[in-house]
Amino acid sequence: MQSEPVLHNLMQALRCLPGVGQKSAQRMTLHLLERDRQGAFKLAQSLAEAVDKIGNCKTCQTLSSSEVCGLCSDPQREQQLLCVVETPADVMAIESATSFKGMYFVLNGRLSPLDGLGPAEIGLDQLAERIKQGVIQEIILATNPTIEGEATAHYISEMAKKHNVIATRIAHGVPFGGELEYIDSGTLSHAFNGRSEV
């Protein structure tokens, strides 16, 4: 059994999935081969197709199977609003949760000099090009509220200022359903500083 290279290869290959260790990989392998061969076959095809076809949208850098993604080529969206996020997952989250109808720009992560990620690496040159075109009137900074995310937002806001474009930051504070008692101090002080008149 241990000496079955085909099974061994599949178990090893499954470990490239996030959160899958040796035991889960074995369970997945046996489940697929004993009970869901059709699913396994379809998964193999979908993976191969995605690796082959999915690249980055040349306008917003998100994952896309066409040169320009569906959101960027949609004429109904407001071209003057640009939301800057860190990953394609953030685009999905914003699309499903909000009524935002502007455009997106997906950074390739965030500024993190210690990891060798400078402005060029995360695609800020392309963003600068886009701002220069003069269509964008407001940049909504939706990077994560971490130290690197804040630094990235600050850097982009300076860039926007130079080109006379308004830069706004999404609100940070106590989340809906959260209880003050259990909120971390950073968030709570942010919520106080960012208070607005009722």
Add this chain to the structure above:
Amino acid sequence: MQSEPVLHNLMQALRCLPGVGQKSAQRMTLHLLERDRQGAFKLAQSLAEAVDKIGNCKTCQTLSSSEVCGLCSDPQREQQLLCVVETPADVMAIESATSFKGMYFVLNGRLSPLDGLGPAEIGLDQLAERIKQGVIQEIILATNPTIEGEATAHYISEMAKKHNVIATRIAHGVPFGGELEYIDSGTLSHAFNGRSEV
């Protein structure tokens, strides 16, 4: 993004894996495409190869890429000892934990009349054939200690008796490192009934 069918298909396909829901599938999809395309490519290949090549060993019914698996065709193993288990995963567990050097027979599950699993469905006909050949002298019953597993073990022990083959059951009791205080009553009473002289 939501309208990107290639990504959507991959997310759906990943959900055939046990324990993977919508959120995990999305995380896996983005991780593979943004950070580990080589891993994704290799996974697609391994899956396709496994689905194509892995069948059941015609002697012991375990998963195997050859007609007879490595364990069954190994001349070094003791042909007169046969260990009966419920799944290929049990074979892996026994191989890695014990020094057992006999043969295996993998049932296709366990007797469970309510789910339509009778003796023929779980491969007991093939097991009877194998016992009739006269090589096996002892059958080690290593089905799980559940109601169905016990019933299956009992059924096979009756089969063995008919052909004058010894049937033994692996020991059940307090697990190593377990504390009596926290052991369930069924296991504890089993451990008392199965006590042996020191």
